[in-house]
Amino acid sequence: MTGARLEFFDTDDDLTAKAAAQWPAGCEILLDGSDAEKAITLAGLLQARHYTVAVTPALAAHGAGSIGKARSPHASDHVIVVAASGTAVTHALWAYRELSDLKVFAPRSDHFWDRRFFFVICPPKTGGHMLMNFLGRIGFKPHLPISGMLSDGRIYYANGIDQHAEFSLDPYHAPDYRMQALASTVCLFLVRDPRDVAVSLAHFLHAPPQQFHDNKNLPPLYSSWHPYFSTMPDQYERLLRVIEGGDGWPDLKHFLAPFEPWSSQPNTVMLRYEDLVGEAGGGTTERQQMAVWQFQLACHFPGTTASLCQKLYDTGSATYRAGRIGSHLEEFQQAHIDAYRKLAPSPFTADGYGRKATLLKPFRLALPSYAFAMRLTNAVRTRLALDVAGDVVCDIDGDIAVICQMAGDSSKRIEVASPSPIQAAHNSLPKAVEQITTFLEENGFLLYSQTKTARQETIVLSAPTAAVQYARPTPISRNDEYNIIGYGNAYLAIAASLGDIDITALGTGYFRKLIGSRLIVQADSLNTLLSELRIDLPVAHPEREAPKQLEVPKVIESDTFGFNLVSYNEKILAVALRAGDIDLRDLGVRQKLTRDSLLFSFSSLSEAREILRLRHQVDRLTAVMNHLVAATTDTLPPHANAPKLLIENYKGFNLVALGQEVFAVSTAAGPTNLTDQAERTALQASKRLFTAPNLSAAFSAVDRATTKL
Numbered sequence: 001m002t003g004a005r006l007e008f009f010d011t012d013d014d015l016t017a018k019a020a021a022q023w024p025a026g027c028e029i030l031l032d033g034s035d036a037e038k039a040i041t042l043a044g045l046l047q048a049r050h051y052t053v054a055v056t057p058a059l060a061a062h063g064a065g066s067i068g069k070a071r072s073p074h075a076s077d078h079v080i081v082v083a084a085s086g087t088a089v090t091h092a093l094w095a096y097r098e099l100s101d102l103k104v105f106a107p108r109s110d111h112f113w114d115r116r117f118f119f120v121i122c123p124p125k126t127g128g129h130m131l132m133n134f135l136g137r138i139g140f141k142p143h144l145p146i147s148g149m150l151s152d153g154r155i156y157y158a159n160g161i162d163q164h165a166e167f168s169l170d171p172y173h174a175p176d177y178r179m180q181a182l183a184s185t186v187c188l189f190l191v192r193d194p195r196d197v198a199v200s201l202a203h204f205l206h207a208p209p210q211q212f213h214d215n216k217n218l219p220p221l222y223s224s225w226h227p228y229f230s231t232m233p234d235q236y237e238r239l240l241r242v243i244e245g246g247d248g249w250p251d252l253k254h255f256l257a258p259f260e261p262w263s264s265q266p267n268t269v270m271l272r273y274e275d276l277v278g279e280a281g282g283g284t285t286e287r288q289q290m291a292v293w294q295f296q297l298a299c300h301f302p303g304t305t306a307s308l309c310q311k312l313y314d315t316g317s318a319t320y321r322a323g324r325i326g327s328h329l330e331e332f333q334q335a336h337i338d339a340y341r342k343l344a345p346s347p348f349t350a351d352g353y354g355r356k357a358t359l360l361k362p363f364r365l366a367l368p369s370y371a372f373a374m375r376l377t378n379a380v381r382t383r384l385a386l387d388v389a390g391d392v393v394c395d396i397d398g399d400i401a402v403i404c405q406m407a408g409d410s411s412k413r414i415e416v417a418s419p420s421p422i423q424a425a426h427n428s429l430p431k432a433v434e435q436i437t438t439f440l441e442e443n444g445f446l447l448y449s450q451t452k453t454a455r456q457e458t459i460v461l462s463a464p465t466a467a468v469q470y471a472r473p474t475p476i477s478r479n480d481e482y483n484i485i486g487y488g489n490a491y492l493a494i495a496a497s498l499g500d501i502d503i504t505a506l507g508t509g510y511f512r513k514l515i516g517s518r519l520i521v522q523a524d525s526l527n528t529l530l531s532e533l534r535i536d537l538p539v540a541h542p543e544r545e546a547p548k549q550l551e552v553p554k555v556i557e558s559d560t561f562g563f564n565l566v567s568y569n570e571k572i573l574a575v576a577l578r579a580g581d582i583d584l585r586d587l588g589v590r591q592k593l594t595r596d597s598l599l600f601s602f603s604s605l606s607e608a609r610e611i612l613r614l615r616h617q618v619d620r621l622t623a624v625m626n627h628l629v630a631a632t633t634d635t636l637p638p639h640a641n642a643p644k645l646l647i648e649n650y651k652g653f654n655l656v657a658l659g660q661e662v663f664a665v666s667t668a669a670g671p672t673n674l675t676d677q678a679e680r681t682a683l684q685a686s687k688r689l690f691t692a693p694n695l696s697a698a699f700s701a702v703d704r705a706t707t708k709l
Helices: 012-022 036-048 057-064 086-094 128-137 175-179 194-204 220-230 235-244 252-264 285-299 305-309 334-341 421-427 434-443 453-461 465-471 508-516 526-533 587-595 605-633 677-685 695-706
Strands: 005-009 028-033 052-055 078-082 103-107 118-121 155-158 186-191 268-272 382-388 391-396 399-404 474-478 482-487 490-495 520-523 554-560 563-568 571-576 599-602 640-650 653-659 661-666 689-692
Touching (some): 005 012, 005 285, 012 036, 012 078, 028 036, 028 057, 036 057, 036 078, 052 057, 086 285, 118 128, 194 235, 194 252, 194 334, 235 252, 235 334, 268 285, 482 526, 508 520, 520 526, 563 605, 571 605, 587 599, 599 605, 640 661, 640 695, 661 677, 661 695, 677 689, 689 695
Parallel strands (some): 028 052, 028 078, 078 103, 118 155, 118 186
Antiparallel strands (some): 382 391, 391 399, 474 482, 563 571, 571 599, 640 653, 653 661, 661 689
């Protein structure tokens, strides 16, 4: 692949100038991508410069077949990608990952390497320093070490065996990464033959401290375990202990297991150490260049593959020893081979590490079709983030939480994009919110959450690291059938038959499956839980209240900003008026209302009033801002003959333009023909339709109808 090259362009003139400078006149250029209109324009410019133009079948299928012959790409092609989005560019580029000596031009997009964040995930002794040094030499700005927070860097090194929060998948789910558009990051996951990892670890843990800058910069893994491994008589014993584990050291399978889930995560590009080291490390130039080419395509990094390979292999790291592949073939004796086989299945066996003959097989990179879809996978939606009195109010997937900016490390801040409708809303709100301030002083970070058990994990993963304390399970009681725990603001009965289980690590889907099979029973109060189980248990912890008689929901305030306030189980529940007649004693009903944002839970009446008022003002301002944005791109004709939806579901009403008026139509009315005068009159009589001369007046009409003045 000595001739492989990837370049990026900003404009058509930029492209044609670069093509003329690098590609011989008269050569055939292959157009690929999904933007047929752009391809037709570009083909005219290229043909005017006497290039022959062909298209890929994919581009022809998008309507560009008239440009020239359609054919599949081949090695040594000259290719130009035409696509309207970064996602489309990435999908087009990735199709070339196994073709050699290509010359490819692609548009510079939001997927360009210097416009995104990158994660580097390296299990210990897999070549992490080599990869990080390579990225630094080609222009990436590293941030070391990862501490659970982003700062000014663009590479984040997810490594560190001594701190659980700094490896495995924890950094992937940390809140600040979500806030920093994790969906558009690239995760570079470096793996290595576990047998060579074992050999390297055994030597590393016995190395003299002077190797690490005279004891001033000891790696945590080394400083923790060097004294132990130094007591062993020889490399044979150290290597056996690294593989088998013992005395607190995990066996090799469990040592590497926390990293394996990265291989199936979206946006993950897996790189093999054996490929990257090239001939200098015992590999091949062909596999090294192919690995770097795939890195370029996934990360949108320009340059020639051959020149980048020259900057890759590094022997200058303090942890570098031999840096060659297959060292286990020299050091593994029969006892080591037997111990490794007992780990079955051994780590990363699916990634081509088995017998020596399979070591250099082409590596399948884990890049799912939705990898760069610019969306978070298994992540919450943070719609609003409002800075109030130094704290952040977030609407997280329908749940309102207030997160103190001082929670934990002072650098753990959630940044609010500027400008935004939310900051505009801030300017119209009172700066002193006594209820919020008082609660934050007493509780630290989380004001309240309407989440109930199954979605508790989502909220916890969306709060600062310190807020995880909020949802640590608290043992309460047990019998032969169930263990009773408090979890966040919920109570769980966990079947004893499940054995040891980390409730904080359960995914939402698996959690719901356990609930469906009654292996976990959930409730939002202890007495409700015990009542559902029909058992009477002693309460082990006095700070948790003993079972009481089931309360009856009691309405204590009607029609507060469109909600009835109900006292139930020592909570104030805000129930939307449009929820209709419901039985709040039914947990399933409460959960459904919560998911539909029709039910919210508060600790006090004053808190409920204040937050509902805040939500009301933000909802109205957001709706106005959405309308203003829509008005700049899609102006309504002065005499519209057909209804046009302006604002959907504002406090239970759709705001629709028709002619010179704006109609507020209740969503409860169902399908409605607004052009029928008789139907409009009937809806107005039942107060399910209001007429206004403009949008502002329509908002006011809905407010008067749904809000207690």
